[in-house]
Amino acid sequence: MFQESDNILWVVLGIMLLVPLAMVLLFVVFNNRKNKLIQEQELEKKRFENELAESQIEIREETLRNISWELHDNIGQLVTLAKIHLQNSDYEPTKIEESVEILGNALKELKALSKSINPESLKNMSLLEAVHNEMDRFERMNFIESKFEIKGQPFDLPAKDEIIFFRIIQEFFSNTIRHSRATILNVVFHFQDMKLKIEIEDNGIGFETSEDFKGIGLKNMKTRAKLVHSELKITSESQKGTKLTIEKQYINA
Known part of the structure; x- marks a missing residue:
């Protein structure tokens, strides 16, 4: 009888000791997981901020390259053409009028370029x-025939996105202009039920998507899409062009 009571007592004491120990172990495990999650969130935040800063720098660099091309290939050619007209005008009113018209077009292009690179204009510009401005530039420079379409009712996007x-x-555009030999570029923005879908397609020479996004920055594009929790897909076929699709679902405020 006493031995049975002793056994019960030892069991109770064991349970009383094990329960606090188990709670301490659970607390330690939970706390470690919590700290690890916080560290991962901080690292993800830093990665995003670094990527955001890098993207801003690259946008500025690409814009400067575009300015250089436009000054040389568009405005420079217009001014040169006006100069040649004037040199060969022999003071004929018709040739002088043509030269004035060419210089007027060059001035319009210069004003448009100045507006597009103004920091305040860029800061207040939506996606x-x-x-649209990038595609207008392609048209002015006769780089490629382009079409821009918006479907649905646009909604505001976070500035970082x-x-x-x-x-x-911009990177896809750059690849299209420099490498694809495309003659047509189509861009469609779909807005529906707080979901954004961007489709961009060219009719260029394409490439092998089995290369797993290696080369010409495609892997970098996919990585950036993940940072803003969006899905990015690139499909391409040799001699039939390349298509970029970006999708993201937003939540109503």
């Missing part, structure tokens, strides 16, 4: 406006 999206799009 749609920035993309716009920077990342614009850099991805």
Whole structure:
């Protein structure tokens, strides 16, 4: 009888000791996981901020390259043409009028370029406006035939998302202009039920997507899309062009 009571007592004492120990162990495990999660969130935040800063720098660098091309290939050619007209005008009113008209066009292009690179204009520009301006430049420079379309009712996007999206799009544009030999570029923004879908397609020479986004910055584009929790897909076929699709679902405020 006493031995049975002693056994019960030892069991109770064991349980009383094990319960606090188990609680301490659970607390330690929970705290370690919590700290690890916080560290991962901080690292993710730093990665995003670094990527955001890098994207802003790259956008500025790409814009400066675009300015250089436009000054040389567009405005420079117009001014040179006006100079040649004047040199060969022999003071004929018709040739002088043609020269004045060419210089007027060059001045308009210079004003448009000045507006596009104004820091305040860029800061207050939406993603749609920035993309539209890029495509307008392609048309002016006769780089490529382009079409820009908006479907649905546009909604405001977070500024940080716009920077990342614009850099991805800008990089795709750059690859199209420099490498694809495309003659047509189509861009469509779909807005529906707080979901954004961007589709960009060219009719260039394409490439092998099995290369797993290696080369010409495609892997970098996919990495950036993940940072803003969006899905990015690139499909391409040799001699049939390349298509970029970006999708992100937003939550109603």
